[in-house]
Amino acid sequence: MKFGILINEGPFTHQASDTAYHFTKAALAAGHDVPRVFFYYDGVNNANKFSAPQADDRNLIKLWGALAAEKNVDLVVCVAAGLRRGITDGTLADGFRISGLGQLVEAGMGCDRLMMFGD
Amino acid sequence: MLHTVNKSPFERNTLDSCLRLSAKGSAILLIEDGVIAAMKGTVQSAKIEGALADHSVFVLGPDLKARGLAEDNVIDGVKVVDYAGFVDLAVEHGAHNAWL
Amino acid sequence: MAEYQFDTEGVKKTFTFMNRKAPYGTVYALEVLETVLISAAFEQHANIVFADDGVYQLKSGHDTTEINMKNFSPTFGIIEMEKEDADEDDDIDMVWRIIVEKESMEARGLTEDDFKVEVEVLSAAELAELIDSSDCVISG
Structure with missing residues (x-):
């Protein structure tokens, strides 16, 4: 089965991106396809390469990027939502477009x- | 349809809206702060106890565990699932409706 | 991160857009309307649903001058126009419905006359069935 994922919140304030990540991993592990994850609203902050969480915390930006590279997941950041929040080509982390x-x-x-994950 | 509720019933009306606007027979999965609604013996417990008449209700185990909430205290009839179980529910129950 | 190519040729789905939040306190109402408008480009069916505090999004008379935020209320006029085009033009295979939940409206002491656009008022039970029959649900 093909799953599309929509993430509406950033990587720290809300659990949404974490839950989406675990869901995506589980879907892939079960043999399903996750061709695209779309980042909207504050979800675009999941693609900020300048984000630097503390060493003892998970780094969702890197986790999403690694998953995209390994499993060929298309990570898409909304251009309009991104522009509003300063996510542009210059701030975009590896693995996102x-x-x-x-x-x-x-x-x-x-x-x-x-599947939608938000606040 | 698979409904997910991610807010505590003590904080928001999200669960009430989900219960009012979900068709009979659809499944409800409590995730994130929504897992609080699955606990026995709270002033909110009656909502999920009542919902079991019309819905199959599930709760995400990792979110219970993270919050120190024991599976033993989950309302009878509510099934605990992991992320793989979440995926299976999405496959079985059709479109996803996240009550945000 | 190669762009995935979906085969969407001839695909017709029903999207339900759930609006449950009051306007201006958060950005959700504004940004979900952008999704609604984009879905028109793909000629998809849409239920644009207002329940809970989302009914206040439709209230006429929004004036945001003193909070210096964009008044997105005119967007509803555009949505209504898209809906009318789809209703009247036989070449457009797209059904759009603008729906308010009766219980939410009445609980807030509002009537249809308070809204900026023409809406269908459905009971919670009717709305539950409608939501259940949609293919994709996107919340704002």
Whole structure:
């Protein structure tokens, strides 16, 4: 089954991105496909390469990037939501790309399930 | 449909809205702070106890554990699942509706 | 991170956009409307649902001058126009519905006359069935 994932919150204030990450890992482990994760609202902050969490905490920015590289997950940051929050090509972490909101609608159309994680 | 609720019923009306606007027979999974609704013996317990008549109700084990909430204190009839179980629920129950 | 190519040719789904939050206190209401408008480009069916404090998004008379925030209320006019185009043009295979939950509206002492656009008012039970029948749910 194909899962599209929508993440509406950043990597620290809310648990949303953590839950989405664990869900995505579990879906892939069960043999499902997760072709696209879309980052919207403050979720775009998951792609900030200048984020530097303390050493004893998880780094979701790196975890998402590593998952994308390993499992070929398309990590898409909404361009308009990103611009508002300073996430542009210059601040974008490895593994992410910036594109339009149409890519979210497309994930909803093209996946068997669209899973949403937010506040 | 699989509904997820991620807010404590002590803090927000999210669970109430989910229960009011979810069709009979749909599944409800309590995640994140939403797991608090799954606990026995609170002034909020009646909501999930009542929901069991029309819905299958699940709670995410890792979120219980993180909050020091014992599975033994989960309301009878609510099933504890892990992330793999969350994925299975999404497969079985159709579209996902996250009550945010 | 190669771009994934979805085959969406001929795909027609029903999206439900759930709006449960009051306007301006958070950004959700504004940004979800952008998604609603984008879905029109893909000719997807949409239930644009207002429940709980989301009904205040539709209230007429928003004036944000003194809080210096963007008044997104005019966007509802655009959504209503898209809906009317879809209703009237046989070549557009797209059904849009703007729905308010009766219980939420009444609990807040509001009536249909308070809203900026024309809405369908559904009971919680009717709305539950409608949400249940949608393919994708996106919350703002």
